[in-house]
Amino acid sequence: xxxxxxxxxxxxxxxxxxxxxxTFLRMYRRRTGSPKTDIRExxxxxxxxxxxxxxxxxxxxxxxxxxxxxxxxxxxxxxxxLMPFVSGFAVFESFRSQMYAMAxxxxxxxxxxxxxxxxxxxxxxxxxIILIPGLSLMISPVCQYDFxxxxxxxxxxxxxxxxxxxxxxxxxxxxxxxAVCLGISALTSGAVLAASVKSSYFKEDLTGMRxxxxxxxxxxxxxxxxxTFQWEVNQWN
Amino acid sequence: MELKADRLTKRYKNIIAADRLTFTLQKGVTGLxxxxxxxxxxxxxxxxxxxxxxxGTVTYDGIPVTEESYRNILGYLPQDFGYYPDFTGTDFLxxxxxxxxxxxxxxxxxxxxxxxxxxxxxxxxKRIKSYSGGMKQRLGxxxxxxxxxxxxxxxxxxxGLDPQERVRFRNLIGELGKNSIVLLSTHILSDIEHIxxxxxxxxxxxIIWQGTWGDSNESLESFYLKEFGEEQHA
Numbered sequence: 421x422x423x424x425x426x427x428x429x430x431x432x433x434x435x436x437x438x439x440x441x442x443t444f445l446r447m448y449r450r451r452t453g454s455p456k457t458d459i460r461e462x463x464x465x466x467x468x469x470x471x472x473x474x475x476x477x478x479x480x481x482x483x484x485x486x487x488x489x490x491x492x493x494x495x496x497x498x499x500x501x502l503m504p505f506v507s508g509f510a511v512f513e514s515f516r517s518q519m520y521a522m523a524x525x526x527x528x529x530x531x532x533x534x535x536x537x538x539x540x541x542x543x544x545x546x547x548x549i550i551l552i553p554g555l556s557l558m559i560s561p562v563c564q565y566d567f568x569x570x571x572x573x574x575x576x577x578x579x580x581x582x583x584x585x586x587x588x589x590x591x592x593x594x595x596x597x598x599a600v601c602l603g604i605s606a607l608t609s610g611a612v613l614a615a616s617v618k619s620s621y622f623k624e625d626l627t628g629m630r631x632x633x634x635x636x637x638x639x640x641x642x643x644x645x646x647x648t649f650q651w652e653v654n655q656w657n
Numbered sequence: 658m659e660l661k662a663d664r665l666t667k668r669y670k671n672i673i674a675a676d677r678l679t680f681t682l683q684k685g686v687t688g689l690x691x692x693x694x695x696x697x698x699x700x701x702x703x704x705x706x707x708x709x710x711x712x713g714t715v716t717y718d719g720i721p722v723t724e725e726s727y728r729n730i731l732g733y734l735p736q737d738f739g740y741y742p743d744f745t746g747t748d749f750l751x752x753x754x755x756x757x758x759x760x761x762x763x764x765x766x767x768x769x770x771x772x773x774x775x776x777x778x779x780x781x782x783k784r785i786k787s788y789s790g791g792m793k794q795r796l797g798x799x800x801x802x803x804x805x806x807x808x809x810x811x812x813x814x815x816x817g818l819d820p821q822e823r824v825r826f827r828n829l830i831g832e833l834g835k836n837s838i839v840l841l842s843t844h845i846l847s848d849i850e851h852i853x854x855x856x857x858x859x860x861x862x863x864i865i866w867q868g869t870w871g872d873s874n875e876s877l878e879s880f881y882l883k884e885f886g887e888e889q890h891a
């Protein structure tokens with residue numbers, strides 16, 4: 421409707437009585453049924469609330485990979501060492517409702533706490549699912565591994581940090597200080613740097629073992645996500 | 658319009674937080690009274706569907722409270738609630754409007770309306786962390802009203818409000834009770850006396866008295882002190 425017409429109508433039409441308006445809207449809602457939760461709306465509501473730190477961390481890793489690709493530098497160790505922070509910030513973010521005492525309020529909304537947690541995980545997960553193959557695609561030519569091996573090498577630290585962080589956040593220690601997952605990220609990152617110097621984590625002859633480790637970690641990661649979902653929903657009980 | 662609790666029980670290991678609570682709430686304001694630890698918050702959380710009872714059921718017009726359709730008509734103000742640090746008053750209400758299924762346009766209109774009702778229009782663009790306790794409480798009341806709830810559950814809604822605001826919000830809650838089921842817990846007996854049509858009193862997870870307070874000749878305060886005086890001094 422034209423703004424001028426709307427303005428003119430509002431000038432000549434008195435506002436309805438608030439109580440009668442409420443009664444009318446409730447009756448209308450009863451007749452039309454409750455709105456169905458829309459997955460896109462759910463994702464949208466959470467996407468805008470995700471802390472910029474989560475996206476900045478992903479962006480930082482992406483920029484390093486782009487830089488390495490353009491300058492023809494082998495940045496796989498650097499990227500692999502930063503991946504725990506990418507997952508650490510993501511886990512930290514997913515527990516934000518508890519951290520800021522919003523869980524009780526969010527739990528009684530149409531989306532429910534389970535829906536909100538799912539939306540948060542999905543928003544971050546979608547970005548990471550695009551990010552990881554993207555990183556692998558950019559750095560594999562310069563680090564002389566194939567696309568899949570590079571992807572696995574950078575995903576293993578990500579998975580280790582995610583699993584440990586999710587476990588920690590559900591513990592009484594993690595509940596007291598949700599930033600514990602950032603400490604886990606730092607430790608995992610340190611371990612990756614140490615492995616690059618002292619052991620053969622980045623050597624090609626370990627591909628078989630790495631692939632097995634990757635598969636195990638994927639299973640553990642999925643189990644941990646499922647446990648976290650249940651924990652989120654049952655935390656009041 | 659009927660919220661029915663049937664033998665509602667909540668056990669934590671060897672503690673019984675709520676013990677076979679049975680009551681029916683209808684349109685109007687019901688006051689929930691009890692000393693700290695009586696089980697009021699546990700009961701309210703079960704009525705909201707966020708806490709699963711060990712035994713018993715809660716239904717609204719036959720719908721279990723765990724259903725999405727119940728959450729659509731529910732307004733809840735917990736005793737303690739937080740906010741994301743970068744949120745302004747408007748952001749907070751817009752966020753909950755989105756979570757309660759309002760379209761962007763409807764959310765904007767409702768947010769403005771509620772901010773006006775709770776007297777926060779002037780500070781709506783300021784971050785919540787700069788708000789006083791009373792302002793935060795008013796914002797909490799506003800979020801509970803976003804979806805024009807048919808069931809409104811409020812845990813100490815007037816806590817932190819100055820006397821003038823308290824009277825204003827007491828009247829607002831009384832008005833809301835004309836068309837909704839309102840359950841409020843408070844330690845302020847005068848609030849209950851002024852607006853509650855019914856009273857439920859709890860002690861050690863059990864309902865020790867429920868009914869219309871006007872039925873009794875005794876003042877609510879003297880009855881309360883007689884029942885809970887010893888506990889509160891203990």
